[in-house]
Amino acid sequence: MKIKNYFKSLPARIKGVPKKLSARLAGAKEILTQGNGKVCASMAVMGLGQLIYRQWVKGFMFLFIQLAFIAYFIFTGATDLFGFFTLGTRESNAWYGVEGDNSVVMLITGILAIFIIVFYAVVYVANVKDAYRLQCAEDTLKAPDGFKKEAAALLDKSFHKTALALPVIGVCVFSILPIVFMILIAFTNYGGDVVPPALVDWVGFKNFGKILSLGQFAPTFFKIFGWNMIWAVLATALNYFAGLGLALLLNKKCVKGKAIWRAFPILAYAIPGFITLLGFKFMFSYGGPINYYIQQGGGAAVGFLGLDAKWTARFIGLAVNAWISVPSTMLLATGILSNINTDLYEAARVDGASAWKQFVKITLPYVLFATTPVLISQFIGNFNNFGIFYFLRGGLYVDGYFLASDTDLLINWLYNMSIDNNYYSIGAAISLVIFIITSVISLAVYVLSPSYKQEETFR
């Protein structure tokens, strides 16, 4: 039903887009036609209009930003931007002592230059708008806000601008820039023999074609993708229901000393993941304790995580993953269960509903409703669960797979290819594919989930 409604409202929303756009354009048109000479002065030289209006501090700030930008653009910005498109033209030649262009660095600085230009454009528009606001204030004979008042607003009305400035810059440089870089790498031939000092070039969609058609990559991709989906579904379901079951068990009235029983899973939860994983690897290794007991019992040592241990390794991975993640689901479910209205159970008991029926009709729907967002993020987390098989079976390559083992998830394959074996561009293309799969799933569920739609209703 909900999906239907979402798609029903889609045409209306798309129709709304031009309206919104035209409203914005009308605003720009108004400034262009109604703006007086001082506004034009601000358009030509940032801050000039403000200076004419005797808004000294703000005017000089705008002016300074423009001068700084021009200096940046002349000294490095222009070449950076140019380098983004060419990715370097001068090949290095050690023989003649020529230091060539480093294409990859040029790509990064090029993206950075684009970011800075966009930022400058935003400030420029703000500058023109501000000048126009001053003009309007003058026309209505109202004294414009002084600098002090505007600065005070940064802690009040526009507190969000102050507070969000640092996080946004940080996220742009350390999260968005790397992601943009990675996306762009997928469209180059970076990797293999083509690493700096060799020059990298744009190749369009060739890498995606290679993944789907080339004998080297395609079979491995589809095999790993299939196992990856199975793994994500199994692991998420196992963790979710085991955690919920554990929480329900500890919630039972007859259980005494709940805090003590709960302490054991929390202990497991608190241990850093890499220690757990390395510990379990030791436990199942050839010389490890499990094999010791097998040998004591007269059997031969089993390579649980060895080369041809496809399914045992997979099951060990599932179990170890559950060991690590069930406690957190248990804690989450405990918190949610304590919020359920107990009257519901009272009423159910009066009506003679069995314990199982109470679980299916009251507990499960409530918990599922409350944890949909968490469930999505757990699914994504399991889909991209890098640590498990990196630690348990890292660095193993199995026949029939290209640079991967039969337990590796796409993310592990990605790591093997790009970090260990220099297939950067193919790796980037695969991560784009992973991204498309996961984001389509989660965005759809998120948009349809009640917690997004009813954001305002709980106020």
Added chain:
Amino acid sequence: MRKAGAKVVKAKTKRALNVLITYCILIVVAFVFFFPCLWLILASFSKSGSIYSFDGFFPKEYGFDAFKSLFTDTVMYNYPRWFLNTLFIAVMSCVLGTLLTILTAYCMSRFRFRSRKAMMKATLVLGMFPSFMGTIAVYLIMTQFGLINQQWGLILIYSAQAPMGYMVQKGFFDTIPYSIDEAARIDGASNFTVFVKFILPLSKPMLVYTALTSFTWPWSDFILPKMLLIDKDLYTVAVGLMSLGETEFARFAAGSIFIAIPIIVLYFCLVKYMINGMSAGAVKE
């Protein structure tokens, strides 16, 4: 009369059986979760370090050798140094990361500005990217800034990336009633004052939760430090312990115990906040 009595007895045995089964399951669960920990603790007290000199799960001889060598034999594996490095990085990233995350979440929850919905969707989508694919780019950026092989570089990355996970905190702020803000604003408080004087004290559980999660991440991360730290003296414990082989098993176990204990203590002290924090992000009723 007798029939009713039999029914009561039957119900009683049924209940007793129920309790028995419950406790059996609980014991199994406790064993499953506790045994690997016990194994590591025992291993750290083994006299010979190698995993091959164990009787199954139990060391042949016990002693404090592993702990002694962990703190004294620092030529190859300088554990005390690694520990201090990890502590420094984790504490600094925790302080900065918590501050940025809380600020972001608060703004997203309380302010209605034009790019808000777009930013929310964008962070959600960006969170889907396999994070370490970007580490190649992060590595290159850090070389550009000259922050390779420096602890501040790591702190910068951890705290700058922290605001991406603001959703849980935003969910919490959404549950704090608006009337508090409104009452304070009628009294002439600015939004900054409202945030510092009213909202922050109310969100102590969330602050604790955020601080805890942004502490544990750098504390146990291994991908970034492995990539960005070159000098062995700058290693974090995670990278250092990974370089230990099977013959150094006791030392690995001893080192693990020391790195796990602070987190375990924190978790047990703050478990109430954890439960509140986790469910606050999920429950919207």
